[in-house]
Amino acid sequence: MKPKGLFPSYRLILLLTLSIVLLLMDSKTEMFSQGRAVVSVVALPIHMVASSPVLFFRWIGNDLEDWGELKQKYTVLQRQHLIMQSRLQQFDALQAENMRLRKIIGAESKLSEEALFARIVEVHPDLYNQTVLVDRGAADGVYVGQAVIGPAGVIGQVVRVGLFRSSIMLITDSSQGIPVQFVRSGIRTIVYGSDQGNLLSAPYLARTADVRRGDLFVTSGLGDLYPEGYPVGTIKEIDSDVNSPFLSVVAEPTAQPSAVREVLLISHNGNKITATDLEKMSN
Amino acid sequence: MISNSSRSKKWWVIPITLLIAFCFFAVPTGGSLNSYNPDWISLVLIYWCFAVPKKIGLLPAWLIGLFLDVVSFGTLGRYALSKLVLVFFADRLALRVRMFPVWQQSFIVLILLIGETVLLMFIGIIIGDIDFSSNRWIAVLIAAFLWPVIYIILRRVRQWARLP
Incomplete structure (x- = not known):
């Protein structure tokens, strides 16, 4: 028992050290x-x-999900889509305007x-x-x-x-x-x-x-x-x-x-x- | 344990049960309930340590933890360290615990899991990648309560596989 008792703890220490090295290397570097x-x-x-x-x-x-529920969902989504589309049209124009204004005041343009x-x-x-x-x-x-x-x-x-x-x-x-x-x-x-x-x-x-x-x-x-x-x-x-x-x-x-x-x-x-x-x- | 009698012993059930535990580990329980999910892999590891002491071994335990680090997209070495220490102590306790009734085993399991959680918390604080919600302690309690169920199921598996 005595010589065998030493063996697992030796292996334990080895693996413990290995884990700690792994932990430090993986959290501090991009190696892995x-x-x-x-x-x-x-x-x-x-x-x-x-x-x-x-x-x-x-x-x-x-x-x-029954037919009525699906249909209801569909109409809601369609309506949302329409609203989004109209907003998006405005958005393009606004962004262009924003860029022009930024240029005028000399601000850096967005990425x-x-x-x-x-x-x-x-x-x-x-x-x-x-x-x-x-x-x-x-x-x-x-x-x-x-x-x-x-x-x-x-x-x-x-x-x-x-x-x-x-x-x-x-x-x-x-x-x-x-x-x-x-x-x-x-x-x-x-x-x-x-x-x-x-x-x-x-x-x-x-x-x-x-x-x-x-x-x-x-x-x-x-x-x-x-x-x-x-x-x-x-x-x-x-x-x-x-x-x-x-x-x-x-x-x-x-x-x-x-x-x-x-x-x-x-x-x-x-x-x-x-x-x-x-x-x-x-x- | 001797090679010619091991033909009828189905040792492969141990990796299979662990693989199932890996799946349970990642099951989404929905929103904030996720943090109550007990660590199934620890439970299964503890069972096999108690049932067939010194069979899992430290290197396999470490590799299982490392595999979990990869699967969970976490920092490498975190679970490797925690499962290594868990199996080491579970193996040490095994011969004593086998004599205990199941509910007393639950208590030992609770202590082992608290130890593992403290270790993970400690690593997390040092590495700085942990979001330690207090729900984890409840998850540890849930795991300890689940122990009798795990014990009964895995004992069936062990008897079926004719492991000692």
């Missing part, structure tokens, strides 16, 4: 990112099985953006953080740090890329911070995820800051990660404590990040919007 992208393909069948119950129930639900459509995979990849998987990966040109936008606002950012899947950390994760600007008052601050479910918190607003319940804030574009102007959340509760120089502000994300099914992955392609783009827009 390419290798893991390829290896993560092994997760595909596991995630396929894990998502099957949800997909099954959704399929049943869709099948049982042009490209969007990649992705679906959320119905799995919950990790128990200890708020991540979701999307069905796009390195094979589709996804990269770490890409901003992810849902139909109603910012969802999060890409944190790890596999060959066919990437994981997205939601803005409601407490390790995430996002630079924002209030639409009404123009105040800039940083909003963090909070560990209490689907909420955000803004810890750095001074007690005298001009914020009210219901105020909308959008991405400010500072930090170069999230593109400017996408809605992030609205203020839900404001508490001011006499002893603290800061307000304690609880906010609600405009997009319910955990309920979204389809998202856009936004990438800056580095090009400034040019004069020819401007012509195209105004035509």
Whole structure:
């Protein structure tokens, strides 16, 4: 027993050291990112099985939806589509006007953006953080740090890329911070995820800051990660404590990040919007 | 354990049960309920450590954890470390725990899982990639309550596979 007793602890120490080295190397460097992208393909069948119950129930639900319900949904969607279209026409003209005005005041023009459509995979990849998987990966040109936008606002950012899947950390994760600007008052601050479910918190607003319940804030574009102007959340509760120089502000994300099914992955392609783009827009 | 009697023993059920646990690990339970999902892989690992002590071994435990790191898109080495330590202690306790009634085993399982969660929390704080919601402690309690169910199901599997 005695000589054998030494053996496992020797192996234990070896493996412990190896794990710690791995942890440090993977969190501080990009060394393994390419290798893991390829290896993560092994997760595909596991995630396929894990998502099957949800997909099954959704399929049943869709099948049982009756004709009238579908028709109603269809008319609502059609109406929404029409409204969006008319707004979009205005948007092009407005953007062109905006660019012209920016030129006049000599401001730098915005970067042009490209969007990649992705679906959320119905799995919950990790128990200890708020991540979701999307069905796009390195094979589709996804990269770490890409901003992810849902139909109603910012969802999060890409944190790890596999060959066919990437994981997205939601803005409601407490390790995430996002630079924002209030639409009404123009105040800039940083909003963090909070560990209490689907909420955000803004810890750095001074007690005298001009914020009210219901105020909308959008991405400010500072930090170069999230593109400017996408809605992030609205203020839900404001508490001011006499002893603290800061307000304690609880906010609600405009997009319910955990309920979204389809998202856009936004990438800056580095090009400034040019004069020819401007012509195209105004035509 | 000797090679000529191992022909009828179906050792492959251990990886199969672990693979099923991997699927359960990733099942979405919907919105904020996700954080209550117990760690099925730890439960299955603990069962096999108790039932067939020293059979899983430290290197396989480490590899299982590393595989989980890849599957969960997390930092490499996080689960590798936690599963390694979990199996090490579960193996040490196995011979004592086997004599206990199931509900007392639940208690030991609870302690093991609390240990693993504290370790993961600690790693998360150092690496800075963890969103530790207090729901995880409830998930650990749920796991301990699930232990008798896991025990009964896996004991059936073990008897069917004719493992010792």
